[in-house]
Amino acid sequence: MQDDLHLRQCVIDALEFEPSVDAAHIGVSAEEGVVTLSGHVRSFAEKFAAERIARQVKGVRAVAQEIDVRLPSDKKLADDEIAARAVQILRWDQMVPEDRISVKVEHGIVTLNGEVDWGFQRTEAENDVRRLTGVRSVINNIVIVAKVSPEDVHAKIRAALERNAEIEAGRVTVAVSGSKVTLSGRVNAWTEREAIEHAAWSAPGVTEVEDRIEIARP
Secondary structure (H helix, E strand, C coil), rough: HHHHHHHHHHHHHHHHHCCCCCHHEEEEEEEEEEEEEEEEECCCHHHHHHHHHHHCCCCCEEEECCCCCCCCCCHHCCHHHHHHHHHHHHHHHCCCCCCCCEEEEEEEEEEEEEECHHHHHHHHHHHHHHHHCCEEEECCCEEEEECCCCHHHHHHHHHHHCCHHHHHHHHHEEEECCCCCEEEEECCCCHHHHHHHHHHCCCCCCCEEECCCCCCCC
């Protein structure tokens, strides 16, 4: 119980320290290392930032996200305006393949469809749209179409893990079936787990990553 109270306070302190988040409207609870965020924020970007900050706190093993996005009346945009801005920002981003992603907006919820060759392109497109004013949520239906051998995917992921000084590669197991990667093992921090998952998504041809890595108790 005392550990949970301490963890809760650490998350609250971290949220209050972050200028991009209004912590006054965010509730925090903790139970056995699982942190639940509740309340409301003014944008989807702020909601995502709050979750990211909570994950970075030492001792957090998982985050349950229950924050609502409540747009101020002066920030609410018409769906067609959001769609036009989304198309424009995707066109500007050189990391995202041009004219291969379509955008649909309904009540501030953006749906992305299309095909890309790399996992990072799919993530980059979502990150671009997530920052736009008026966006309440993003549904990412972009498909990765590149084809490579499972052996090649496995070798590239293992090499990436070995290169990263923040990752104890020997504690991570990588299994590849077709274009799906399954990660397992135990790490010390959520940031290490995210770095491992990022390495998996960075391999060409990966269309799905199942992250079973556990966060060790402090």
